[in-house]
Amino acid sequence: MTLPSDRHYTVELHASAERVPQIQRILAAHLRYWNLELHIPPVCRGVAELLTNVHRHIGPDARCVVELRWSGRHLTASVADQGPRLPKLRSAGGGGLSTVAALSDSWGTCGTADGKVIWFTRRVEETRKVRLTSQAPLRSVPDAKGQPAVPVEPPADPGAGATADGPAPAASPAVSFA
Template sequence: MITQPARHCAVELQALPARIGQVRRIVSAQLRYWHLDPLIDQAALGVTELLTNVHRHAEPDKLCTVEMDLLLDRLTVSVRDHDPRIPTVHNADQFATCGRGLSLIAAVSESWGVRPQGAEGKTVWFTLPAPSPATAGSAGALYGATTPGPFAEPQPAARSALVS
């Protein structure tokens, strides 16, 4: 049984170098909003590596979607692109300037993988263990916040009632 609701954030972009930095900042801001500051460095590094792979290798275009899902004690970060080719882990030699991205993701994440979507492309994902609500802040702040995230549509102000 799930006792806390899931959290979700998605960003669609062209995987170009300037946009990769913007998405890294969005990921960091969203994790701060969810009170998951300890995961910022790992998540930003992982999403940077996945977006760099899209930038360098994806065909026919660089359009992709970055998604973050927080469910209970697990953060899943995924990047979906339109290239059906499945990435592989390379054993880069010590002087290579590239080829370590997926190895790095494997090293900093709890798990990672690829979900092929046929001719539509693929999704590459990784998970990070999220601190429990008791250690990351109050359960209300982590899971039951009533204010929108930093990139949500503005909501009308709630009316407060005076209690006498």
């Protein structure tokens, strides 16, 4: 399935600490749907850092907007809030923007009429599809002492059974590599 290269998702929320894991799950689902599985951990972590900063510096009742945009070549995540003060990059390893900077190819901030937007981007290479096929188990090969080794079984069919995304595909599953 080929998806259009310009994809967009936006959600508005209160910046409470309880909402961060929920937003991460929602973003992960969108990235999975867009076949961008390799970007789930860094994007979710970066957005979590930005939401934590909103919660910490503006307050838990602060409204903010989280946005994902995929142009086909770049994936951009942003968090907009109503805080007037632009953040500053502190020393590396301190979390917040230093973590976002480490997880991204570029990042930035900009003031708006009603607050600010903090964004980061990641380059997205075109994914290649590789077909996995089932093979017969390997024959036993004697170990160094001449004893028969335990046969190696192929991995279980990852397409068997239902998944969170729905029923398993009828054909062999495809795996994306970036």
